[in-house]
Amino acid sequence: MFKARIRMEVLRELVEVIATLVPEAKLSISKDGISVKAVDPSHVAMLVVTLNKGGFEEFTGEPTEIGIDIEKFKEILRLSKPGDLIDLQFDGGKNRLIVKVGKVTRHMSVVDPAGIAEPKVPNVSPPGIAVVKMEELRQGIRGTESISDHVTLALDPEGFTMHSEGETDQVDMHLGKDGLGKLEAREPVKSMYPLDFFSNMVKSITSSTEVTLHVGNEYPLKIEFTLANGKGGGQFLLAPRVEED
Amino acid sequence: MFKARIRMEVLRELVEVIATLVPEAKLSISKDGISVKAVDPSHVAMLVVTLNKGGFEEFTGEPTEIGIDIEKFKEILRLSKPGDLIDLQFDGGKNRLIVKVGKVTRHMSVVDPAGIAEPKVPNVSPPGIAVVKMEELRQGIRGTESISDHVTLALDPEGFTMHSEGETDQVDMHLGKDGLGKLEAREPVKSMYPLDFFSNMVKSITSSTEVTLHVGNEYPLKIEFTLANGKGGGQFLLAPRVEED
Amino acid sequence: MFKARIRMEVLRELVEVIATLVPEAKLSISKDGISVKAVDPSHVAMLVVTLNKGGFEEFTGEPTEIGIDIEKFKEILRLSKPGDLIDLQFDGGKNRLIVKVGKVTRHMSVVDPAGIAEPKVPNVSPPGIAVVKMEELRQGIRGTESISDHVTLALDPEGFTMHSEGETDQVDMHLGKDGLGKLEAREPVKSMYPLDFFSNMVKSITSSTEVTLHVGNEYPLKIEFTLANGKGGGQFLLAPRVEED
Numbered sequence A, B, C: 001m002f003k004a005r006i007r008m009e010v011l012r013e014l015v016e017v018i019a020t021l022v023p024e025a026k027l028s029i030s031k032d033g034i035s036v037k038a039v040d041p042s043h044v045a046m047l048v049v050t051l052n053k054g055g056f057e058e059f060t061g062e063p064t065e066i067g068i069d070i071e072k073f074k075e076i077l078r079l080s081k082p083g084d085l086i087d088l089q090f091d092g093g094k095n096r097l098i099v100k101v102g103k104v105t106r107h108m109s110v111v112d113p114a115g116i117a118e119p120k121v122p123n124v125s126p127p128g129i130a131v132v133k134m135e136e137l138r139q140g141i142r143g144t145e146s147i148s149d150h151v152t153l154a155l156d157p158e159g160f161t162m163h164s165e166g167e168t169d170q171v172d173m174h175l176g177k178d179g180l181g182k183l184e185a186r187e188p189v190k191s192m193y194p195l196d197f198f199s200n201m202v203k204s205i206t207s208s209t210e211v212t213l214h215v216g217n218e219y220p221l222k223i224e225f226t227l228a229n230g231k232g233g234g235q236f237l238l239a240p241r242v243e244e245d
Helices: A008-019 A070-078 A134-145 A195-204 B008-019 B070-078 B134-145 B195-204 C008-019 C070-078 C134-145 C195-204
Strands: A002-007 A024-030 A033-039 A045-052 A058-061 A064-069 A085-090 A096-101 A104-109 A128-133 A150-156 A159-165 A170-176 A182-184 A189-194 A210-215 A221-227 A232-238 B002-007 B024-030 B033-039 B045-052 B058-061 B064-069 B085-090 B096-101 B104-109 B128-133 B150-156 B159-165 B170-176 B182-184 B189-194 B210-215 B221-227 B232-238 C002-007 C024-030 C033-039 C045-052 C058-061 C064-069 C085-090 C096-101 C104-109 C128-133 C150-156 C159-165 C170-176 C182-184 C189-194 C210-215 C221-227 C232-238
Touching: A002 A008, A008 A033, A008 A045, A008 A070, A008 A085, A008 A195, A008 A221, A008 A232, A033 A058, A064 A070, A070 A104, A104 B134, A128 A134, A128 A150, A128 A159, A134 A159, A134 A170, A134 A195, A134 A210, A134 C104, A150 A195, A150 A210, A189 A195, A189 A210, A195 A221, A195 A232, B002 B008, B008 B033, B008 B045, B008 B070, B008 B085, B008 B195, B008 B221, B008 B232, B033 B058, B064 B070, B070 B104, B104 C134, B128 B134, B128 B150, B128 B159, B128 B170, B134 B159, B134 B170, B134 B195, B134 B210, B150 B195, B150 B210, B189 B195, B189 B210, B195 B221, B195 B232, C002 C008, C008 C033, C008 C045, C008 C070, C008 C085, C008 C195, C008 C221, C008 C232, C033 C058, C064 C070, C070 C104, C128 C134, C128 C150, C128 C159, C134 C159, C134 C170, C134 C195, C134 C210, C150 C195, C150 C210, C189 C195, C189 C210, C195 C221, C195 C232
Parallel strands: none
Antiparallel strands: A002 A058, A002 A085, A024 A033, A024 A064, A033 A045, A045 A232, A085 A096, A096 A104, A104 B170, A128 A182, A128 A210, A150 A159, A150 A189, A159 A170, A170 C104, A210 A221, A221 A232, B002 B058, B002 B085, B024 B033, B024 B064, B033 B045, B045 B232, B085 B096, B096 B104, B104 C170, B128 B182, B128 B210, B150 B159, B150 B189, B159 B170, B210 B221, B221 B232, C002 C058, C002 C085, C024 C033, C024 C064, C033 C045, C045 C232, C085 C096, C096 C104, C128 C182, C128 C210, C150 C159, C150 C189, C159 C170, C210 C221, C221 C232
């Protein structure tokens, strides 16, 4: 059984984060909240995200799994406006998720969770860590997008750099250590990542003012973020692209 | 002869209402105002709309008919902004409608009204009546649009329900009698209608905060609305779609 | 050498004005500011535009020429928001223009200025002159756009008229001399111009509240405008279209 009331903005961010990687996802319900693990079809990127009971306005859950179609949730979100509350209810019996926004009720068929791949998420601990302002990260990504389809993230004791190189132009964004919320980088590290994934991941995170980037040498990127004022959060993992010499 | 000055917002709503059904319309001018009757090419929907003299800022009219091209009026409206006044003048002689917005004057050719079909609008009195808030109706329609291409409207002594059913999901919006401006339904009634027409009709009504829906059993829908703070108004009729068993 | 800091809004208008005619342009730098001359590929329209040192927040220049790709500047502008400052630096050595917005730095390859055509701009002095409010000119252009692909500009001692004629409709905008900032027209003059060029030119001018139109009889149009509160400015020339009899 699962019954919850959630602010539209919180559900929207959760849905956007998941939509970055997959069109269908398995919600794992427990008495403490919900969580989702996902891997994109090309196995380049993974996501683990959790929303605690406290991130809901009301929450009652018993252990169960619900397979959801992300597009249907986007349709629900389009019925709502900021400030609205959305009610979710699932009793497992009829295999329907009942979603209410205002006076509208949708009986939504669910997807068999057994058919949805759930990744084993590896424990990844890249040695470099930087806490970066979302606003600056988004500007850096916009600057990079007209240049190339990949981006290099680098950390050293002096700060964080995004670098992108095209045939004729290059774009850099350097954030000195004083401009970072946190910086841990004893040695310089850098890796190159596919820009489309990195960009979509960052753009899907909308309520945080900063994220934590974990970077290594030709190593997976870990992006840690929070949801719902810290009542939830998660991490994206993104495989590096090996630089050609 | 016809000479009038009208607020942009009033003309825009009149044009949008007509545009729901037809690309050309016959304006019937009298000394008391103007009226339009229209039927869509597939004869599924009809419109009667009237704008009284009092809905104009200035108005002088003698009985005449003017055939107008709706798209040209939309072009005129795009030249104006809310608060603007639009002048219309027609003397019949040169077969030109002169339209002024700000410093711009358009001499607009008119369409021969004899070539424009004008329906005999039947007198339809479905037994169920509900006065519904436009805001709720619009949300219900948005919810329905992702589900199906038809919608069932139902009235009973307890309230009004919109219902839409797709292959896997269904959407309902129920408004209890306390949430309705008015409710007359001694017996339950319901009919199914094509959603595109219903949606376009409702969306074209922009200045009213509520409309009156008249519903019967497998019977045409009548939507009554007002224009220009009650200085005008009209009704849409929409043929039901017979439910397949 | 060239080093400057410029407000985003000023650079944006300069770029938009140039983009009206060409995808690449030669910036001529001097110690007093920058200037650009351009002719469109069909030789129908020309531009001379200057931005004085005073139109920059900071400016240091020695005589040099830089060939720029307009699209790359639009990408830079998309990284910025109103109120932002943009830094430009060129030392000629590496053939790179360095552009900074916020924390983002772009090393931009430049185009060989020798490969960019620069017109000899003729000295054109049409006899009629009118100073017209941009807002009215834009409304007149919007009215004209649905009618025809050319527009006739006419001046006489009574005022300024824009006239456009389609197969069925015609649109006129008449501005009496009292509504004009200035009017010099001893004799009536008029010429017809291609609307797309005229429209794009006028739309690219965003900070001025009025422009000066110079009109003759079947003669090139001159549009004089200012940039950066008068710290810059320029003129468009547009060849007339000879009316068919």
